[in-house]
Amino acid sequence: MISFEESMRLLHSLDVTPCGVEKLFLTQTLGRFLAQDIIATTNSPELPTAAMDGYAVRYEDMDKKRLKVLADNPAGNEVTMPVEPGFAIKTFTGSLMPEGADTLIPIENVNLIGEEIEIVELVKKGFSVRPVGENYKQGETLIAKGSRIGFAEIGVMGSLNIVMPKVYQKPKVAVLATGSEVLEIGEQQTNAAQIRSSNNYTLEALIKQHGGECVQLGAVKDDKATITQNMHEALHSADIVVSTGGVSVGDYDFVKDVVRNELGAEVVFKGVVIKPGQHVMIAQKGQKFIVALPGFAYSSTVTFMLYVLPLIYRMQGSEYKPTMVYATLKEPFVKKSKKTEFTPCRILIEDGEFFVDFAGNREGSSAILTNMLGPNRALAVTTPQEGNKEAGERILVWLLS
Ligand SMILES: Nc1nc2c(c(=O)[nH]1)N[C@H]1C(S)=C(S)[C@@H](COP(=O)(O)OP(=O)(O)OC[C@H]3O[C@@H](n4cnc5c(N)ncnc54)[C@H](O)[C@@H]3O)O[C@H]1N2
Numbered sequence: 566m567i568s569f570e571e572s573m574r575l576l577h578s579l580d581v582t583p584c585g586v587e588k589l590f591l592t593q594t595l596g597r598f599l600a601q602d603i604i605a606t607t608n609s610p611e612l613p614t615a616a617m618d619g620y621a622v623r624y625e626d627m628d629k630k631r632l633k634v635l636a637d638n639p640a641g642n643e644v645t646m647p648v649e650p651g652f653a654i655k656t657f658t659g660s661l662m663p664e665g666a667d668t669l670i671p672i673e674n675v676n677l678i679g680e681e682i683e684i685v686e687l688v689k690k691g692f693s694v695r696p697v698g699e700n701y702k703q704g705e706t707l708i709a710k711g712s713r714i715g716f717a718e719i720g721v722m723g724s725l726n727i728v729m730p731k732v733y734q735k736p737k738v739a740v741l742a743t744g745s746e747v748l749e750i751g752e753q754q755t756n757a758a759q760i761r762s763s764n765n766y767t768l769e770a771l772i773k774q775h776g777g778e779c780v781q782l783g784a785v786k787d788d789k790a791t792i793t794q795n796m797h798e799a800l801h802s803a804d805i806v807v808s809t810g811g812v813s814v815g816d817y818d819f820v821k822d823v824v825r826n827e828l829g830a831e832v833v834f835k836g837v838v839i840k841p842g843q844h845v846m847i848a849q850k851g852q853k854f855i856v857a858l859p860g861f862a863y864s865s866t867v868t869f870m871l872y873v874l875p876l877i878y879r880m881q882g883s884e885y886k887p888t889m890v891y892a893t894l895k896e897p898f899v900k901k902s903k904k905t906e907f908t909p910c911r912i913l914i915e916d917g918e919f920f921v922d923f924a925g926n927r928e929g930s931s932a933i934l935t936n937m938l939g940p941n942r943a944l945a946v947t948t949p950q951e952g953n954k955e956a957g958e959r960i961l962v963w964l965l966s
């Protein structure tokens with residue numbers, strides 16, 4: 566078994582080929598990863614622009630107290646008339662500032678008397694004028710290649726008239742649950758030893774949540790030939806093949822042998838000093854990866870996040886960066902092993918500080934997935950050297966939401 570740090574080092578040293586690139590209509594790119602830098606082709610705004618409704622004036626005319634209003638300058642209007650000394654042009658939020666004017670006096674600061682304004686409250690030079698390039702300057706890289714596209718990225722690309730951004734194609738991740746006791750949803754139960762699968766559904770959800778496309782293979786029995794055939798076919802249709810179950814030491818744990826001996830894959834590592842998930846195995850075949858996760862529901866979920874998410878992100882030209890914070894324990898923490906441990910917990914924010922407790926946690930085996938239900942879920946991460954901790958001590962926490 567290797568240490569957690571060594572497993573991460575090996576994972577990050579893998580040569581991961583990014584997926585191909587495609588162009589999609591702007592709003593279809595939500596959640597995808599950019600395959601191009603987004604560079605401002607113009608200044609924004611391109612010309613000085615009014616930020617309020619009011620009167621465009623020359624600052625040096627402010628002391629004249631009364632100015633004649635020359636014209637109206639609504640937004641969208643290409644203003645041609647300049648503001649001459651002693652005059653004002655009525656100008657609205659979003660209108661270009663007329664030539665000659667450098668300051669905008671808001672409507673609230675003047676009295677309109679016939680065709681003149683009387684300035685009742687002075688403003689500073691340049692007031693309410695958005696300068697050229699206030700938003701961004703021509704040539705600036707606004708969004709880097711590899712960024713995940715969210716609402717702000719969509720809006721900024723819209724403002725740049727980018728109709729079809731280039732994004733990475735979704736990595737295809739095949740999911741296969743193994744276990745003769747495992748039933749898929751909807752499948753008829755025929756004996757009491759059977760259990761419903763959760764793993765392949767949890768993993769499909771995680772794949773989709775992180776930008777991948779799931780090739781759902783369902784559940785298969787602990788049969789070497791069936792597992793071999795499924796994994797073999799999955800290697801043709803997917804970039805990453807993920808299995809659950811069959812990696813520990815039982816007589817029917819065939820997955821590890823299939824990966825090693827039947828698929829002809831090169832094992833990167835098998836076994837890590839972590840809890841849960843110590844039997845996890847990663848192998849590579851050409852540019853494809855096989856990640857064999859333990860069967861327990863909590864183990865397969867945590868190990869998927871640790872070892873598969875980084876591959877999914879790298880295939881989309883990005884990097885998986887878990888959000889880690891230090892939080893203060895509200896209650897004692899009991900270290901269960903001399904491994905790197907991932908303990909489900911709840912994060913609380915009180916007066917701007919992070920706290921953590923284990924409220925509602927069920928105690929038991931790595932089969933318990935319900936400890937990850939609900940909002941504010943997180944994982945406390947402790948090293949093999951760390952022991953029990955008292956309430957009030959700090960602990961490293963991986964935020965999941
Ligand atoms: N003698 C030993 N026994 C076990 C060891 C060990 O080192 N020596 N390790 C334990 C640990 S730790 C883990 S983790 C598991 C991992 O075993 P496998 O990956 O071979 O998984 P299975 O035995 O196939 O299943 C484990 C457990 O999970 C349930 N399961 C399986 N598939 C699903 C699914 N799709 N959805 C929900 N639950 C699933 C299965 O019924 C088993 O209860 O081995 C320990 N044993």
Ligand code: MOO
Pocket residue numbers: 839840841842843844859861864865930931
């Ligand atoms: O290594 Mo297992 O996943 O702890 O229960």
